[in-house]
Amino acid sequence: MRKSYYLFNPGRLSRKDNTLKFTPLDEDGNEGTPKYIPIESVDNLYTFGSLDANSAMYNFLGKEQVSVHFFDYYEHYTGSFMPKDYLLAGKMLIAQSEAYSNKKKRKQIAQKLVDGAAFNMLKNLRYYNNRDKDTLTQIERIEALMLRIPFAEDIETLMGIEGNIRMSYYAAFNVIINDFEMGNRSKQPPGNEVNAMVSFVNSMCYTLSLDMIYHTQLNPTISFLHQPGERRYSLALDIAEIFKPLLADRLIFSLLNRKQVQQTDFDNRLNSCLLKDSGRKTVVKAWDEKLNETIKHRSLGRSVSYKHLVKLECYKLSKHILGIEEYKPFRAWW
Amino acid sequence: MTITATLINLYHVCKREMWLHANGVRMEQTSETVADGKLLHETAYPQRSEKYSEIEIGGSKIDFYDAKNKVIHEIKKSDSFESAHEWQVKYYIWLLEQNGVEGVKGIIEYPKLRETKQVKLSAEDKTYLQQIVQQIEALVSADVCPPRIEKKFCKTCSYFDFCWIEE
Numbered sequence: 001m002r003k004s005y006y007l008f009n010p011g012r013l014s015r016k017d018n019t020l021k022f023t024p025l026d027e028d029g030n031e032g033t034p035k036y037i038p039i040e041s042v043d044n045l046y047t048f049g050s051l052d053a054n055s056a057m058y059n060f061l062g063k064e065q066v067s068v069h070f071f072d073y074y075e076h077y078t079g080s081f082m083p084k085d086y087l088l089a090g091k092m093l094i095a096q097s098e099a100y101s102n103k104k105k106r107k108q109i110a111q112k113l114v115d116g117a118a119f120n121m122l123k124n125l126r127y128y129n130n131r132d133k134d135t136l137t138q139i140e141r142i143e144a145l146m147l148r149i150p151f152a153e154d155i156e157t158l159m160g161i162e163g164n165i166r167m168s169y170y171a172a173f174n175v176i177i178n179d180f181e182m183g184n185r186s187k188q189p190p191g192n193e194v195n196a197m198v199s200f201v202n203s204m205c206y207t208l209s210l211d212m213i214y215h216t217q218l219n220p221t222i223s224f225l226h227q228p229g230e231r232r233y234s235l236a237l238d239i240a241e242i243f244k245p246l247l248a249d250r251l252i253f254s255l256l257n258r259k260q261v262q263q264t265d266f267d268n269r270l271n272s273c274l275l276k277d278s279g280r281k282t283v284v285k286a287w288d289e290k291l292n293e294t295i296k297h298r299s300l301g302r303s304v305s306y307k308h309l310v311k312l313e314c315y316k317l318s319k320h321i322l323g324i325e326e327y328k329p330f331r332a333w334w
Numbered sequence: 335m336t337i338t339a340t341l342i343n344l345y346h347v348c349k350r351e352m353w354l355h356a357n358g359v360r361m362e363q364t365s366e367t368v369a370d371g372k373l374l375h376e377t378a379y380p381q382r383s384e385k386y387s388e389i390e391i392g393g394s395k396i397d398f399y400d401a402k403n404k405v406i407h408e409i410k411k412s413d414s415f416e417s418a419h420e421w422q423v424k425y426y427i428w429l430l431e432q433n434g435v436e437g438v439k440g441i442i443e444y445p446k447l448r449e450t451k452q453v454k455l456s457a458e459d460k461t462y463l464q465q466i467v468q469q470i471e472a473l474v475s476a477d478v479c480p481p482r483i484e485k486k487f488c489k490t491c492s493y494f495d496f497c498w499i500e501e
Contacts, residue, residue, distance in 0.1 A: 089358025217359050299500040312499045318359065319496070324479045328501045 002043035006284050008277060012052040013045075015060040025052070042066050044211055048075070048280065067214065069207045074189055075196075075274060077203040079232070082214060089217040095321045096222050107158070109224040109320065109327060111149050113238050114162045116329020118146050120245035121169045123332045128176045128253075138172040158225070162241075169245075178257050189272035196266060196273045197256065197283070201248040202240070204287050209243070209310055210236040216314040218321075239313055246332050247306060251290055255283065298333060335474065336393035337467050342425040345470055346418035349480040351493055356474040365492030367411070375409050378445040382407075392429045406430075406440040406453075413444055413451075414487070420453055421463075427455040428463050 007013070011024040011032075020039055024032035039060070045068045061068065062083040069080045099105045122142055125135040145165045152158040166185075173182040173194060182194035190196040210233050213220045223234035225241065255261045265279025275283065291307040304312070313330055320327035335356075344352035354360075362368045375397060382398060389399045398407035406426050410419050423440035430438045440453035473480065482488070482497040491497075 087358075087360060087363070089360075091357040092359060215363070297499075300495065300498055308495075312495060315496045315499050316501075322359075322479060323477065325500075331501065 002041060004043050004046060004288060005037060006046045006048065006288070007051060008048050008281060010049040010051070013057055014054065015057045018060075020057075020060075039064050039066070044069065046207070046284070047071065067211060069210075071203070074272075075200045075203070075280065076188070077207060080207070080210065085214075087215070087217045092217040092318065092322065093219055095323070096219055099321050100222050100224060100228070103154075106224050107152070107155060109317075110155055110158050110238075111152065112327055112329045113225045113241055114158055114165070115146065115149050116331060117162070117241040117245065118142060118149075118165050119329070119331045120242065121165065121249075124176075124245050124249055124253075125169070125172055128172075133175050135172040135175055138168045138175075141168040155225070155227075162225070176253055176257075179259075179263075180256055189274070191271065192273050193263070193266050194252070194256070196275055197252045197261070198248070200275055200280070200283060201252055201287065202244060204284075205240045205244050205248045206236050208247075208291070208307065209239040212307075212311040212314055213239065215311065216318060218314055218318060239310065239317075242313060242330050243310055247287075247290060251283075251286055255286055260286070295334070335471060337470055339394040339422045339425050339429075341470050341474070342463075342466070343415075343418045343422040345466055346421055347415055348483050348485075348491070349473060350482055350497070351491070352470065353474055353476075353479050354493065354496075357479075359496075361492035361496065367490065367492065371409075371411055374411055374445065378409055378443070391426075391433060394426065394429060396426050404435070404438045406438060408440065408442050410442055410444055411446060413447065413449070416442075416451075420451075423453045424455050424459050425463060427453070428460060431455070 007022070009024050011022055014021050014023070016036065018039060020037040020042065021034050022037065023034040026032065042064070044066055045061075047068060048071050058068075058081060061081070065083045065086060067080055067082050070078045072078045099109065122139060125139050125142070129135045129139060142165050145161055145168070148161050149158070152161060170182060170185050177194060180193045182198075183192060185198070186192070186195050187199050190199045210220060213233070213235055218235060220233035220235045222228055223238045226234040226237040228234050261275075261279050261282055265276050265282065267274045267276050292305050294303040294305050295309075296302070297304045297309075297312075300312075309330060316325075316327050316330075319325040341352055341356055344355060379398075387399060387401070389396050396406055397409055399405075400407065406423060408419065408423050408426075413419070419442050423442060427438045427440055438455075442451040442453060444450070488494055488497065
């Protein structure tokens with residue numbers, strides 16, 4: 001099975017015959033012992049350290065349909081190398097554009113995305129409420145806000161409701177997380193440890209969604225809740241909304257509360273807080289393990305990984321767009 | 335639109351798969367069955383490559399066409415969709431006939447079962463093919479995707495997740 005590779009150390013990635021070769025470079029530019037990665041085992045690459053590469057390597061990755069996601073020094077997702085689209089379907093593209101430009105159709109999908117995301121947030125809050133963390137205020141607030149979703153007149157109103165739901169949800173983070181305070185959500189740069197975790201894991205969730213979209217016929221630039229062009233691949237933002245509570249937030253809670261990530265894993269600077277290499281490695285490892293965990297799926301009757309759930313969401317959206325079956329957002333049932 | 339032999343085959347297996355395939359919603363990239371078939375195709379008859387050749391006709395690809403003996407060879411993994419395989423080969427024969435090549439026969443080969451099956455095209459077959467080509471055109475160009483069929487073999491289909499995911 002193909003898997004993700006995470007490159008933290010600086011070095012040179014090159015093509016050696018039909019294999020990938022990674023040569024680590026130390027601070028003085030001295031080469032270390034190269035590592036070889038069989039291309040058949042690579043699903044995609046995440047690069048955090050500085051990477052030297054040439055076009056022969058990218059041509060090779062393109063041919064093998066391996067994408068590369070880049071993160072800058074501040075752990076922001078900065079972009080991806082995506083091989084050319086290999087699953088083109090004119091009918092799907094036209095239907096997707098049509099679903100976007102028809103106001104009613106677009107709103108209908110956007111409402112479901114917000115509703116699904118809110119449902120999954122509530123699921124997390126209820127879980128902790130049953131475990132001596134009082135999140136009742138936020139639960140009630142979100143439930144009240146959710147009632148307004150079906151009556152939202154346009155996307156802007158819907159985005160407003162979504163924003164308020166998320167604010168209430170984040171307010172509960174202070175209750176759920178033991179030793180850290182989140183305060184207000186701050187990004188670019190994150191102001192404290194919790195915000196640093198949220199930013200980083202959210203961007204992992206976004207790239208996961210992007211990867212899954214790439215392996216379907218959906219076009220990643222045409223989105224429904226987010227404004228297309230808000231970021232380059234805004235459909236990935238739409239889909240990530242549904243999965244952030246389940247994949248990103250639960251991971252953050254458990255890593256911090258089980259002290260797998262601690263104060264010493266963060267680098268506090270003037271006006272910003274970032275994960276250190278050590279912390280980042282712990283987070284990425286846990287994230288990768290989480291994605292490969294499996295659950296027995298209700299409607300399919302077989303085990304699927306968390307990662308595959310995201311692709312299934314793309315299938316549901318495709319069916320909705322093609323008029324085959326109405327889209328029902330993923331709702332965590334456990 | 336071009337009717338391919340794949341569509342003729344799928345018409346006899348699942349009309350929904352036919353519609354999705356024809357409209358570009360493809361799943362081969364995730365299908366182990368397709369990967370197996372490809373491997374089988376490449377490895378089953380290694381000595382054949384020079385004598386036989388792959389030809390493309392009317393948008394369809396024939397795996398091996400023996401021009402000297404006028405025989406189409408079609409390799410399949412198992413005989414579980416036998417009639418679909420037969421119609422696929424009959425369609426090839428029909429295509430060749432339309433292009434002025436008469437008297438062609440077909441052989442479906444199941445290397446794993448060590449079995450072969452002869453295929454000929456009758457006059458009734460031609461009428462039938464004529465009819466279904468029209469039906470396929472109508473089905474595929476319709477906006478509505480045919481319903482999913484609830485068959486045991488859905489479980490091994492590469493579209494299983496697509497068709498059966500609900501919530």
